Amino acid sequence: KAGVTQTPRYLIKTRGQQVTLSCSPISGHRSVSWYQQTPGQGLQFLFEYFSETQRNKGNFPGRFSGRQFSNSRSEMNVSTLELGDSALYLCASSLAGLAGGEQYFGPGTRLTVT
């Protein structure tokens, strides 16, 4: 079974631009979560989607948004990029609709904002 895939793997953007990252979960998984990983702040939860609905959201500004499609694929968008948005963005998928199930991460998208 294929794992979680994320595209693109690397991205360089300029401050003020916007960016869209894509995540395809493991086949059959309906829950997709997004995390930001930085050396200073570690792994921080952005939001989680299940059956196209956002169920939970972390403490990030409104510039960070996401959505999920009917095939469970998810996209994350960051508008008006700031230098501090440079990070590894990780997507994780889970089979269970219930909380606290096994969660599998993709390889991440490395975003660099210049």
Place this chain on the structure above:
Amino acid sequence: QQQVKQSPQSLIVQKGGISIINCAYENTAFDYFPWYQQFPGKGPALLIAIRPDVSEKKEGRFTISFNKSAKQFSLHIMDSQPGDSATYFCAASGKDNFNKFYFGSGTKLNVKP
């Protein structure tokens, strides 16, 4: 407020030794505690997980010990190998969090040959 505290920040162990990483949590509503292993340039990989109804879970060389009353859990890596050199993260989630996981700050493990 940091929901999950992890220590140590870094760890050096000789090949064949035991690596021990500790985590403590605050929220008693947490009921699922996974450990992840991350190699440079890769996403975290689920290693082993435990729920509060058991005090210990073992999978191969990896063991989680769980102390509900102390709100602590730890990862033991027996017979540590150089290939185990990676960053390890503990995490916690609860029924009401809908897959929102709180992660520890990570432990960089270096196993010396």
